[in-house]
Amino acid sequence: MEVRAEQITKDYFRKHGDGNVFTAVDACDFLLPAGLLTVVRGKSGSGKSTLLNMLSGNLTPTAGHVFYDDADLYSMKDDELSRFRNNNIGYIPQGRSAVWSLTVLENVMLPLMLYGARDEKRAVELLERLNISDLKDEKISRLSGGELRRLSIARALIKDPEVIFADEPTGDLDDVNTGIVFEELRGIARSGAAVLVVTHEEDAAAYADRMLNMEGGVISAEDGTTASQ
Amino acid sequence: MKERAYLVRRSITGHPVRSIAMVLLCAVMSGSLLAGMILVSCVQDGLSVMRRRLGADVMVVPYAALSKKNFDNEFLLGNTGAFYMPGENAGKISEIEGVGSVSAQFFLADIDSELSGSAVHLMGYDPESDFCVAPWIIDGSSGTDAAGADAGASDTDIGGAGSAASGSVVAGSEIKARPGDTVTLCGVPVIVTGKMAETGTDYDTSIYVDMATAGRIVSQSDDDSLSACAQMLEDGAVSVILIAVVDGYDPEPVLNSINIHIKKVRAVSSKEMVTGEVSSMRGASLIITVITAVIWCAAMASVFVISQLAVSQRRKEFALMRVMGASRRRLFSIVLSEGAILSAAGSAAGTAVMGAALPLVCHMTGAALDIPVSLPGTGAAVLGFFLALAVSVAGGLAGSLAAASRISHMDPAPALREI
Numbered sequence: 313m314e315v316r317a318e319q320i321t322k323d324y325f326r327k328h329g330d331g332n333v334f335t336a337v338d339a340c341d342f343l344l345p346a347g348l349l350t351v352v353r354g355k356s357g358s359g360k361s362t363l364l365n366m367l368s369g370n371l372t373p374t375a376g377h378v379f380y381d382d383a384d385l386y387s388m389k390d391d392e393l394s395r396f397r398n399n400n401i402g403y404i405p406q407g408r409s410a411v412w413s414l415t416v417l418e419n420v421m422l423p424l425m426l427y428g429a430r431d432e433k434r435a436v437e438l439l440e441r442l443n444i445s446d447l448k449d450e451k452i453s454r455l456s457g458g459e460l461r462r463l464s465i466a467r468a469l470i471k472d473p474e475v476i477f478a479d480e481p482t483g484d485l486d487d488v489n490t491g492i493v494f495e496e497l498r499g500i501a502r503s504g505a506a507v508l509v510v511t512h513e514e515d516a517a518a519y520a521d522r523m524l525n526m527e528g529g530v531i532s533a534e535d536g537t538t539a540s541q
Numbered sequence: 542m543k544e545r546a547y548l549v550r551r552s553i554t555g556h557p558v559r560s561i562a563m564v565l566l567c568a569v570m571s572g573s574l575l576a577g578m579i580l581v582s583c584v585q586d587g588l589s590v591m592r593r594r595l596g597a598d599v600m601v602v603p604y605a606a607l608s609k610k611n612f613d614n615e616f617l618l619g620n621t622g623a624f625y626m627p628g629e630n631a632g633k634i635s636e637i638e639g640v641g642s643v644s645a646q647f648f649l650a651d652i653d654s655e656l657s658g659s660a661v662h663l664m665g666y667d668p669e670s671d672f673c674v675a676p677w678i679i680d681g682s683s684g685t686d687a688a689g690a691d692a693g694a695s696d697t698d699i700g701g702a703g704s705a706a707s708g709s710v711v712a713g714s715e716i717k718a719r720p721g722d723t724v725t726l727c728g729v730p731v732i733v734t735g736k737m738a739e740t741g742t743d744y745d746t747s748i749y750v751d752m753a754t755a756g757r758i759v760s761q762s763d764d765d766s767l768s769a770c771a772q773m774l775e776d777g778a779v780s781v782i783l784i785a786v787v788d789g790y791d792p793e794p795v796l797n798s799i800n801i802h803i804k805k806v807r808a809v810s811s812k813e814m815v816t817g818e819v820s821s822m823r824g825a826s827l828i829i830t831v832i833t834a835v836i837w838c839a840a841m842a843s844v845f846v847i848s849q850l851a852v853s854q855r856r857k858e859f860a861l862m863r864v865m866g867a868s869r870r871r872l873f874s875i876v877l878s879e880g881a882i883l884s885a886a887g888s889a890a891g892t893a894v895m896g897a898a899l900p901l902v903c904h905m906t907g908a909a910l911d912i913p914v915s916l917p918g919t920g921a922a923v924l925g926f927f928l929a930l931a932v933s934v935a936g937g938l939a940g941s942l943a944a945a946s947r948i949s950h951m952d953p954a955p956a957l958r959e960i
Contacts, residue, residue, distance in 0.1 A: 365954040370864050391868045398866020405957045409861045413555020414548075423865045425544040467865075479957070 313381055313400065313474040315344035315367060315506055320376030322362050322529075336362040338529040339376065342539045344508050346474065349501040349519060352510045354526035360510040361406075361479050363526065367508065368477040369397045380475070398423055402468030402505075406480035408460050410452040417448040420466045431470070438466035442496065458489035465496055476500055478509045482516075494519040545871070549878045559851050560883055563844060563937070567887025570840040571933035572895035576902060577833025578925045581826045582917050583903045584910070596673040597644075597783035598792040601634060601799055601808045602626075606780075623648050623769060628777035630803055637798050639790040644670040645779035649755055650766040656717050656724060662747040663726060665755035665774070668709040673783055674737070674749050681720030681735035683709050708754035711735040713745040726750070727762035784808075825910050837936075844940035848880060852944040859948045860956035869949040876945035877938070884937020892930045896922075 321339040325332055337359045344350055344367065354360045365371035367378055369385050378385040380400065388396060397403075410419050418425070420435040439445040442462040447455065455463065461481060468476055478497060482490040490513065498519050501507040509516065510526075517523050524533050531539045553560045606624040628645065635643045647665035654661045666674060668683040675683050710724075710731045718724045718733045725731075731754055739745055750758065752774075759771045786792045792810050799808035852859065859872060867875075895902075903916055917925065 361954065361958070368864070371952070371954050391870060394863075394866050394868035394871070396866075397864070401866075403864045405861060405864060407857075407958065409857060409957060411548075411858050411861065413551045418551070422862070425548060426862060426865060426867045426871065428544045430544055 313346060313506065314379075315342075315475055315508075316379045317342035317367060318377045318379070320363075320366055320373040320378060322359070322366060322371065323374045335529050337366065337373075337531075340531050340539055342367065342531070344475070344506045345522075346506040347501060347504055348521040349498045349507045349509065350522045350524065351516045351520035352508065352524045352526050352531065353512065353514075353516055354510075355512055358526045359529040360526045362529075363531070364477050364479055364508060364510045368401055368403055368475075369393055370403075395427075398427060399471060400473050400475060402471070402473040402476040404461075404464045404468045404476070404478035404481050406483050408457070409464060410460065412452050414452070415448065416444070416450050416452065416455065416463055419452065419463055420470055422467060423470050435466070435470060438469055439463075442466050457484050458486070458492070461485060461489065461493055462496075465493070469500065474505055476505050476507045478507070480511055481509060482511065482513055487515075490515065545875065546878075549875055549882065552875075552879055553882060556851065559847060562847055563880075563883040564887035564890065566840045566844050566847070567884045567933055567937045568891030568894070570837050570844070570936055571888035571891035571929045573833050573836040573840070573891075574932055575892050575895045575925055575929035576899065577829055577837075578929065579899055579917060579922070580829045580903065580906055582921065582925070583906065584822050584826050584829070586917070596676060596785065597811055598786045599784040599796050599799070599808050599810055601630065601782040601784065601803070601806050602780070604805050604807055606807075622780075623650075624780055625770070625773045625778040626780075626782075626806055628779045630806060631779065631782050633803055634782055634784060634799060637795060637802070639786050639792075639795040639798075640784055641787040641790070642670065642672050642785040643782060644672060645782045646673075646749075647752065647755060647770070647774065647778070648780040649750075649758070649770055649774075650727075650764070652727060652764070652766060656712075656748075657715050657746045659715075659746050661716065662743055663758075664747055664749050665752050666709075666749045668751050672785060674711055674744075677737040677740060677744065678711060678735040679738045681711075681733070683711055683735055708732075708757075709734055709749070709751035710754060711737060711749040713737050713747045714739040715745040716748060724748075726758050727764035727767055729758045729761045731758070822910070825906075841936045841940065844884070844937055845943065848941045848944040849947070852876060852948045856948070856951065856956040860951065860953035863951070863953035864957065873945045873949035876948055877941055880941020880945065881934075881938055884934050884941070888930050888933035888937065891933065892926050895929075896926055 318341055319339045320337065320342065321335065322337040324334045324336060326334050342363070352360045352363065362371065366373045369378070372386055380396070383396070385393065385396070411422060414422070416439070417432065417435050420438060421430055421432070424431055436445060436448060439448055442465060444455075444459050444462050444466075447459060452460070452463075464481075468478075476497070481497070482493050485493065494509075494516065497507055497509060498521075501521065509520075522533075524531055524539055526532075533539060603624045603626040606622060625648075631643050631645045634640060644667055646667075649663035649665055651660040651662055668675070671683065708731065710733050712718050712724075712733050712735070714737055716736075719736055720733050722733045723730050724733060726748065731750065737744060756774055759767050759774050784795065786795050796808045796810050799806065859876075862872060862875075899922075900916060916922070
C-alpha cells in the first residue's frame with residue numbers, strides 16, 4: 313500500500329503572539345514507500361509528530377490530501393476512517409500508552425476487541441517474537457519502559473497492517489532497548505510494510521533506509537531528494 | 542459486542558474506587574428520592590387518616606380531659622383517657638340547632654394482654670349511633686345484627702374462661718383476633734364481630750364493645766382496672782361525645798352553643814384540632830421535600846464530577862483507543878455504557894435497601910412528628926420504587942453523558958503525548 317500526501321499543511325490559530333496563525337507543518341508533498349523504514353528526525357516542536365498524525369489519519373490537515381493507494385483519507389466520515397485505521401494502520405504511540413485495566417495480552421488484542429474480535433494465538437505469537445510472552449497475564453503497571461514499548465509494537469502488528477507509524481518509539485529507553493526497537497521496526501519494514509518513525513534520536517540514522525529532517529515545520533531530505541521521492 | 546462489553550466490564554472492575562463511589566452516589570440518589578416520595582405520601586396520608594379518624598366535626602369532652610398532657614395529639618391518635626361526664630349531655634347536645642348525628646364513647650381501661658404487643662384500649666361505644674368506628678371496619682361487621690362464632694375460630698384467654706355471648710366487639714388492626722374468634726376480656730369471653738383497617742392511631746390497639754357488653758365485662762370481671770369505671774358505667778356516664786353537624790352547617794356556632802349551655806364540658810372543633818397538625822405536617826412535608834431535593838442534587842453533582850474526573854484521568858487510554866481505530870461513536874458508547882451500568886446498579890441497590898427500610902423509616906417519622914402514618918398501598922409503593930429507580934438511572938446517565946461526549950470529541954494526539 314502506498315501512502316501519499318499532497319500539499320498537506322497544519323496551521324493552529326493562536327490568540328497571542330506574532331500574528332494569529334502558527335504553522336506546525338508547512339505545505340509539503342510526502343511519499344511513504346512500502347518495504348522501507350523511513351525516519352523523520354527533528355527537535356521537539358519541529359512538527360514531526362503533527363506530520364505523523366496527519367499521515368496516520370489522526371489529525372485533519374488544514375489543507376491538502378492524504379491518499380492510501382486511491383483512498384482519500386480525510387474524505388471519509390469518522391466511522392469509515394476509524395475502521396480504515398483499525399484495519400490498515402498500526403500505531404505505536406510515544407510514552408507509556410496502554411489500557412491499565414487490561415492485561416498485557418488483552419492490550420495487544422485491543423485493536424481486535426474494539427471491533428468484537430479476539431485472537432489470543434496471534435497475540436501470544438507476537439509477544440513471543442518480542443520476548444515478552446512470559447508477561448502476557450501481567451498487569452501493565454508491572455512492565456518496564458522497554459517491555460511496554462515492545463507491547464506497543466505487538467499491538468500495532470496484531471492486525472498485520474500494511475502501514476506502521478511510530479511516534480518517538482525510543483524516547484524514554486536506554487541504548488540497548490533503543491536498538492531492539494529499531495531493529496524490530498526495520499524487520500517489519502523488510503517484511504513489506506511501510507514504516508514511518510519520527511524521533512529526535514541522532515542514532516536513528518543508523519537504522520533508517522530513508523532519512524528526513526524536519527525543522528520549523530519544513531521537511532527536507534539528507535540525500536538531496538525530496539520527501540515525496 | 543461481547544468484546545466491547547468485556548472492555549466496559551474490565552474498566553469498571555479495574556477502577557474499583559471510582560466504580561464504588563459512583564454506585565454509592567446513585568444509591569443515595571435513588572434511596573433518598575424513594576424515601577422522600579414515600580415519606581411525603583405517608584405524612585399526607587396521615588393527615589387524611591386523622592381527618593377520617595375523627596369523622597366528627599365537633600367533639601365534646603369533660604373539662605378535666607383538657608388538662609391531660611398532649612390532649613390534642615393523643616385524642617387525634619384515638620386515646621381519650623379515663624375521663625367521664627354525664628350521659629344525658631348527649632341528649633342535650635342532640636337538641637342544639639345544627640347538630641346532625643351524635644354518638645358517645647366510654648373509656649373502660651387500658652389492659653395488658655396477649656392480643657397485642659402493647660396495652661389494649663378497651664372502649665365502649667354505641668353501634669347504633671356510631672359513625673366513627675364503623676367506617677374503619679374491613680372484615681366482619683359492628684355486630685349490631687349479633688354475630689356468631691365461625692367454625693374453627695380460636696379462643697384467646699386474657700384473664701379467664703367461660704361461655705361467650707354475642708354483642709358488638711370490633712378489634713383494631715393490631716389485635717390478634719379476627720371476626721368469629723372468641724377472646725376473653727378481663728375474664729369475660731366475647732366473640733369478635735368486626736376487624737378494623739390499619740389507622741396508624743391507637744385505634745389499631747383498641748377493642749370497641751357495645752355498652753351492654755361493656756356492662757357485662759365490668760360486672761363479671763375481677764380485674765381491678767375496671768373498678769374505677771364500674772360506677773361511671775352504671776350511672777350512664779360517657780367519655781366523649783362525637784358530633785357530626787347537619788350538612789352545610791357551620792360547626793362553629795354548634796361548638797359555641799355547647800360550650801355555653803352544657804356545664805363542665807368543653808367542645809372542640811376537629812378542624813381546629815387538626816389545623817395545628819396540618820401546619821406541622823405541611824411543614825414536615827416541605828422539610829422532607831427540601832432535604833430530599835438537596836441530597837439528590839448533591840449526589841447528582843457528585844456523579845457529574847466523578848464522571849468528568851474519571852474520563853480526564855483516562856484521557857490517554859481513550860486517546861489510545863481512538864488511534865487504534867475506535868470511532869467517536871464507539872468511544873461514546875463505551876463510556877456511556879460504563880455510566881449506565883454503574884448508575885443502574887447503584888439505583889437498584891438504593892431503592893432496594895430503602896424499600897426494605899421504609900416501614901421502619903415511616904414508623905420513626907410518625908413517632909418523631911407525633912402523627913399517624915400508614916404505609917402506601919402496594920401499587921403506590923411499586924410505582925414509587927420504579928419512579929425513583931428510573932429518575933436516578935437517568936440522573937446517573939446524564940452525569941456520564943457529558944463526560945462521554947467530551948471524551949469522544951477529544952483530539953487524541955495531544956492526549957497521547959501527556960505523561
